[in-house]
Structures are given as C-alpha cells and as structure tokens.
Amino acid sequence: MTTPCSTGRISLVGIGPGSLDHMTPAARLAIVEADTVIGYATYIKLIEPLLDGKAVIRKAMTEEIERALEALDQARQGRRVALVCSGDAGVYGMAGPTYEVLFEAGWTPSSNIEVEVIPGASALNSCAARVGAPLTHDFCAISLSDLLTPWPVIARRLHAAAVADFVVALYNPKSGRRGEQIVHAQAIFLAHRDPQTPVAIVKSAYRAKQRVELAALADLAECEIGMSSTVLIGNSHTFVRDGLMVTPRGYADKYDVTSGEPREGERRGRSLSTGLVGWRAALREDTATPEVLAARFGLPEAYLRYVLSEPTTV
Known part of the structure; x- marks a missing residue:
C-alpha cells in the first residue's frame, strides 16, 4: 500500500458512465495515485481493475454523508483519498455533500487538506450519446428524487421547464419505493407538450446491462x-428518425442547408432577425400594451416595460 502523504488530499472523482474507456485520464490518475478509495459499492465494482494495493471503503446507496465524513477522516490522517461517484462529481454527485461536511468541520482551501473536483461525463451526456443528439439546444436537468427535495419544489421546476420548452433530462426517475413521481412528471409535461413528443429512456449507459428505449411522451x-435510468424528454422541435433522437439547433431556420447560404433577411455571424435587437424593434412598432405583450410572449410585464423603456441606440 502507498505510504500516506504528510498533507491529506481528497479527490472528488467522477468516473463517467461506468466503462473504463470513458473515464478521463485525470480521473484514472487520481484513483491510481490514491492510497484510499471510497465509494458506493456498485461504483467501486466498476473500477476494480484500478484498485490493486489500495484501501477500499464501500458504503451503501444512501450513505453520502458517511462517505464524505470517511474521506475527511482519512485525509486528516494524511492519506490521499479518491472519493468516487458515477457521472460527474458536481452533478448530483459527491462534491456538494463533501464540501458541506468540510465547511461544517472548519475546513478552508488554505487548510492542510487539499480538495480537488475531477469532472466526468454525467448521465445526460452518456445517455444522449446513446440515442443521437437530443441535447443540441437548450436543456436542463431535474431530479425526481424527493428524498431531500419537497415535491412541490420539484413540480414547479418541471412545470417551468415544460412551459419554457426545454429538453429535459430526468435523473432518479423511479426506484423501488418511488414509483409515482414519473407519472406526475408525465402529467405536468402533457399539460404543455404534444403527446407524441419523443422521449428516450436509457438504463446503465455504457455498462453491461445497458438498455435504450425510444417512446412517445404519452407512453412514458x-x-x-428504474433507478439506473435517465429519461430524456424532447422539446417541441425534437424528432426521431431512423432510431435517432435529434433536437435541431435552428440552423435550418437561418441557413439553406443545401447550400449553407443565409436565408433572406438573415446574415451570417449576426443575431437572428428575431433575436433581441430585431424583436425589440418590432415591439416598439407594436401598438399593444405591455400587459398584452406580456401575455402574448409569456414574459413578465415588468420585463416588457423595461424593454420598451430602453434608450434607442444608433
């Protein structure tokens, strides 16, 4: 086993989707250089080839705080700790709870324990790669787990994302004890989206038990x-063709895709004609009141008044 260093170190390592081929070199190096590796048992199993000669501490699914406390204790002893999680440590991963534990213990960046977050591909990245290109326009991620977040908060976020026409990645969509949340999420989206909106359900991307299913929102x-699934819900422009789920960025609205030339009224390298400048100019020529405009565009009336009151620039 590697001799502990005089200054402890905690590396918060996102191992990506699970396949060693998709782990970043920095993540692999942090694990190789560690003398203690801590993580959920399933994630530890995914990186077993890298664990020879290391102290390995396995924790259960809901023991995130215990993992962070253990990492702090080991680092205080001068050990180099790799605290591993799937995906990215900063996206529903171990970075947040670890920093909470550290700050509560009085740690600061100038302390004798070094802390580094090493990014990895999150579930939304790996799952999107398995189904095509569903995230090439604006998207957001929402966890359906109400273990730590009140359901009304989650429901409001789902509603806001649905209204705003985001592509949405749903994390923690379902578990053995939580079966209703995905049904409620579907109901919220059906209030704003076409029932035939494409969705993708990807289980264990890039792992041995990978499963990919494309469906319509109405059938979600x-x-x-399951708990190892990620659900991707398309926006109003997302389509499925030849088994691939794609969300257009909008190039076809601005350019002729057969020639690459800008369409009439558009300019290469310039904002869309209906971008902020063009939209603002159109608003100022409109005779509707800010209240009517707010209802038309689904925007706050105060914002419309702000736009209309901005000084005209030459």
Missing part, C-alpha cells in the same frame, strides 16, 4: 424505468 409511464 408504461416504459421500463
């Missing part, structure tokens, strides 16, 4: 979904 609740 009947799909096979």
Whole structure:
C-alpha cells in the first residue's frame, strides 16, 4: 500500500458512465495515485481493475454523508483519498455533500487538506450519446428524487421547464419505493407538450446491462424505468428518425442547408432577425400594451416595460 502523504488530499472523482474507456485520464490518475478509495459499492465494482494495493471503503446507496465524513477522516490522517461517484462529481454527485461536511468541520482551501473536483461525463451526456443528439439546444436537468427535495419544489421546476420548452433530462426517475413521481412528471409535461413528443429512456449507459428505449411522451409511464435510468424528454422541435433522437439547433431556420447560404433577411455571424435587437424593434412598432405583450410572449410585464423603456441606440 502507498505510504500516506504528510498533507491529506481528497479527490472528488467522477468516473463517467461506468466503462473504463470513458473515464478521463485525470480521473484514472487520481484513483491510481490514491492510497484510499471510497465509494458506493456498485461504483467501486466498476473500477476494480484500478484498485490493486489500495484501501477500499464501500458504503451503501444512501450513505453520502458517511462517505464524505470517511474521506475527511482519512485525509486528516494524511492519506490521499479518491472519493468516487458515477457521472460527474458536481452533478448530483459527491462534491456538494463533501464540501458541506468540510465547511461544517472548519475546513478552508488554505487548510492542510487539499480538495480537488475531477469532472466526468454525467448521465445526460452518456445517455444522449446513446440515442443521437437530443441535447443540441437548450436543456436542463431535474431530479425526481424527493428524498431531500419537497415535491412541490420539484413540480414547479418541471412545470417551468415544460412551459419554457426545454429538453429535459430526468435523473432518479423511479426506484423501488418511488414509483409515482414519473407519472406526475408525465402529467405536468402533457399539460404543455404534444403527446407524441419523443422521449428516450436509457438504463446503465455504457455498462453491461445497458438498455435504450425510444417512446412517445404519452407512453412514458408504461416504459421500463428504474433507478439506473435517465429519461430524456424532447422539446417541441425534437424528432426521431431512423432510431435517432435529434433536437435541431435552428440552423435550418437561418441557413439553406443545401447550400449553407443565409436565408433572406438573415446574415451570417449576426443575431437572428428575431433575436433581441430585431424583436425589440418590432415591439416598439407594436401598438399593444405591455400587459398584452406580456401575455402574448409569456414574459413578465415588468420585463416588457423595461424593454420598451430602453434608450434607442444608433
């Protein structure tokens, strides 16, 4: 086993989707250089080839705080700790709870314990790669786990994302004890989206038990979904073709895709004609009141008044 260093170190390592081929070199190096590796048992199993000669501490699924406390204790002893999690440590991963534990213990960046977050591909990245290109326009991620977040908060976020036409990645969509949340999420989205909106359910991307299913929003609740699944819900422009789920960025609206030339009224390298400048100019020529404009565009009336009151620039 490696001799502990005089100054402790905690590396918060996102191992990506699970395949060693998709782990970053920095993540691999942090594990190789560590003398103690801590993580959820399933994640530890995914990196077993890198663990020879290391102290390995396995924790259960809901023991995130215990993992962080153990990492702090080991680092205080001068050990180099790799605290591993799947995906990215900063996206529903171990970075947040670890910093909470550290700050509560009086740690600061100038302390004798070094802390580094090493990024990895999150589930939304790996799952999107398995189904095509569903995230090439604006998207957001929402966890359906109400273990730590009140359901009304989650529901409001789902509603806001649905209204705003985001592509949405749903993390923690379902578990053995939580089966209703995905049904409620579907109901919220069906209030704003076409029932035939494409969705993708990807289980264990890049792992041995990987499963990919494409479906329509109307059928989402009947799909096979579990804790290791991520659900991608398309926006109003997302389509499926030849088994691939794609969200257009909008190039076809601005350019002729057969020639690459800008369409009439558009200029290469310039904002869309309906971008902020063009939209603002159109608003100022409109005779509607700010209240009517707010309802038309689904925007706050105060914002519309701000736009209309901005000084005209030459």
